[in-house]
Amino acid sequence: MSTASHAHDHAEDHGHDHGPPRGLTRWIYTTNHKDIGTLYLLFSLLMFFVGGSMALVIRAELFQPGLQIVNPDFFNQMTTMHALVMIFGAVMPAFVGLANWLVPMMIGAPDMALPRMNNWSFWIMPFAFTLLLSTLFLPGGGPAGGWTLYPPLVLQTGDAFPFVILAVHMMGASSIMGAINIIATILNLRAPGMTLMKMPMFVWTWLITAYLLIAVMPVLAGSVTMLLTDKFFGTSFFNAGGGGDPVMFQHIFWFFGHPEVYIMILPAFGIISMIIPTFARKPLFGYASMVYATASIAFLSFIVWAHHMFTVGMPLAGELFFMYATMLIAVPTGVKVFNWISTMWRGAMTFETPMLFAIAFVVLFTIGGFSGLMLAMAPADFQYQDTYFVVAHFHYVLVPGAVFSIMAAAYYWLPKWTGHMYDEKLGQWHFWLSTIGVNVLFFPQHFLGLAGMPRRIPDYALQFTEFNMMSTVGAFMFGFSQLLFAYNVIKTIRGGAKATDKVWEGADGLEWTLSSPPAYHTFTTAPEIR
Amino acid sequence: MIANPETTANANKRLVRRLVLLTVGMFAFGFLLIPFYDVLCKITGLNGKTGGRVEVVEAVKVDESRTVTVEFVASLNIGAPWEFAPKVARMQVHPGQFYQTHFWAKNLADQPMTGQAIPSVSPGLAASHFQKIECFCFNRQLFQANEGKEMPVTFRIDPNLPADVRTVTLSYTFFRIDNAGS
Numbered sequence: 001m002s003t004a005s006h007a008h009d010h011a012e013d014h015g016h017d018h019g020p021p022r023g024l025t026r027w028i029y030t031t032n033h034k035d036i037g038t039l040y041l042l043f044s045l046l047m048f049f050v051g052g053s054m055a056l057v058i059r060a061e062l063f064q065p066g067l068q069i070v071n072p073d074f075f076n077q078m079t080t081m082h083a084l085v086m087i088f089g090a091v092m093p094a095f096v097g098l099a100n101w102l103v104p105m106m107i108g109a110p111d112m113a114l115p116r117m118n119n120w121s122f123w124i125m126p127f128a129f130t131l132l133l134s135t136l137f138l139p140g141g142g143p144a145g146g147w148t149l150y151p152p153l154v155l156q157t158g159d160a161f162p163f164v165i166l167a168v169h170m171m172g173a174s175s176i177m178g179a180i181n182i183i184a185t186i187l188n189l190r191a192p193g194m195t196l197m198k199m200p201m202f203v204w205t206w207l208i209t210a211y212l213l214i215a216v217m218p219v220l221a222g223s224v225t226m227l228l229t230d231k232f233f234g235t236s237f238f239n240a241g242g243g244g245d246p247v248m249f250q251h252i253f254w255f256f257g258h259p260e261v262y263i264m265i266l267p268a269f270g271i272i273s274m275i276i277p278t279f280a281r282k283p284l285f286g287y288a289s290m291v292y293a294t295a296s297i298a299f300l301s302f303i304v305w306a307h308h309m310f311t312v313g314m315p316l317a318g319e320l321f322f323m324y325a326t327m328l329i330a331v332p333t334g335v336k337v338f339n340w341i342s343t344m345w346r347g348a349m350t351f352e353t354p355m356l357f358a359i360a361f362v363v364l365f366t367i368g369g370f371s372g373l374m375l376a377m378a379p380a381d382f383q384y385q386d387t388y389f390v391v392a393h394f395h396y397v398l399v400p401g402a403v404f405s406i407m408a409a410a411y412y413w414l415p416k417w418t419g420h421m422y423d424e425k426l427g428q429w430h431f432w433l434s435t436i437g438v439n440v441l442f443f444p445q446h447f448l449g450l451a452g453m454p455r456r457i458p459d460y461a462l463q464f465t466e467f468n469m470m471s472t473v474g475a476f477m478f479g480f481s482q483l484l485f486a487y488n489v490i491k492t493i494r495g496g497a498k499a500t501d502k503v504w505e506g507a508d509g510l511e512w513t514l515s516s517p518p519a520y521h522t523f524t525t526a527p528e529i530r
Numbered sequence: 531m532i533a534n535p536e537t538t539a540n541a542n543k544r545l546v547r548r549l550v551l552l553t554v555g556m557f558a559f560g561f562l563l564i565p566f567y568d569v570l571c572k573i574t575g576l577n578g579k580t581g582g583r584v585e586v587v588e589a590v591k592v593d594e595s596r597t598v599t600v601e602f603v604a605s606l607n608i609g610a611p612w613e614f615a616p617k618v619a620r621m622q623v624h625p626g627q628f629y630q631t632h633f634w635a636k637n638l639a640d641q642p643m644t645g646q647a648i649p650s651v652s653p654g655l656a657a658s659h660f661q662k663i664e665c666f667c668f669n670r671q672l673f674q675a676n677e678g679k680e681m682p683v684t685f686r687i688d689p690n691l692p693a694d695v696r697t698v699t700l701s702y703t704f705f706r707i708d709n710a711g712s
Binding site: 113114152156176179180183184187188189214215216217218219220221222223226237239240241242245248251252255313314315318 | 538541542545546549550552553554555556557558559560561563564567574576607608646648652653654655703705706707
């Protein structure tokens, strides 16, 4: 997030750097990995607030039983759009932005391998989301059938339908281009001596994530194309009246959908594996096992999709297979959690904001993992399916999981990117308000789910009132404390105490050998790796 | 790893070509899943889809000692302006014996309309043991404006039905298939 003037200062320091051009066209035409990283991160921050506002509409409506604020159709549009915006607009672009900023600096590459495509893959995103968000103002409103787009319900979407499909196609194209770029960068542009098994964990997790993206985003594109032709061109892929099968969609969708959830968590594992060693002042425990665990999780993600659909009427053998395969994922994930804890074990730990978020990640993500194991049990899942227990589960892995890791990353690398230290006190306030808020928000939802409150419904029975009120209070606490984050980030971009090149005492890696902020072009001559 | 710029550019080109090929391949794979699942379901008899018309009726021994409850369910797909219901909600049947029942359907619109009933059997694994020799679901049904009719189903339960299945539900969903309302 270096501003023009800072990068320019450094250009003069180093003498070999022309610095960025000025003005708006800099951002539109840029092929610089740092600029594109910044664009991705700021876009994702904006979408985080858009999606968050939708979540607050949902929680405000659920504060009390009965209908108070919005009508049920708008409520359904909110649940659908909240998910689409947060998944494709906030979490995924944030990770791509981090990859853009960090992967070249971590492997000693001058830039991404395909800079012009990089520009393209970012600039598709604002158009995709303008298209998606504009559907809220179309006659009939936005999509309201849930982000999973199950037919036949989703085919009842009004004028918004083709817009949503096209937006999903554009997001998919953007992700695939980003993934191709990241793979090409990692495989072809590593500095001499940077062997695969010397790569930082963040680079490893992104390499694997990029392959997952290439493997499953086209399948999503295919499945939504089939929805489109079913609706407008008279095909019957999912229309039982014409010999198709709506359950088929679920199989195809979740073949994309399950790897997708790992796309949203593997880079988070990478980030945490970078931050914990820094603040424990010990090298990462079990590096090789971390790499293999990540690869195993990626592999297993392809053979567990049907655990999302235990109740569609599978034969017993199918239920058992998907149940055991799903539980197997707990093994490599457990390896990771143990490695993080072992890294901290007897470390000289300090608790700066990034470390606080990283530790909260380990604890709270693990809670989400455990509720995932409960959901993995096919017989129990019949009780939990489509209740708030599922909502609690995936929000625990996505909010104090993926989102906390992104925040940890932002605090951790912000001094490197901007050359300024963020406000530590404000960071600590943000951390504690977020952590308390997120638990007040999502923990009661476990109880609501176990008691049988269904998800995606704007009204509920009276006995669920107390936990819903608690959850809504937590939601507003969490939501508004994110303003502290935005304020802190903007403040750091604009100025602040000068950051040293190494920033953190225990930091290790090529990016910390660069100046803070790094020059506009770095590693134009490759560094030598011992 | 970085060698000289030219070999890197070539390596990038080669890698990108492969990755694009993988992308296209996975897009095609998404579509291939459709025939793949159809074949899988046909072989394993999953998914509650009953077979088509039974052409050759082999005589099988009627198992008088066993009684299976058959339940009938009728539902309408959205945009199908019909009245649609089974004449009886359930029947007690002996495996191996033929039974006939009727469904009632009425076109509520003031114009002729064509419909197609799609059967589904639950539990899914019982579907292949549910044999129909006559069914209104074999054909499209044309209804004149406001016409109502009784439509027959003749079926039997195969005596090989797994012993733990005591109730079989036959469900029909009526789809309007002129002008392809989804």
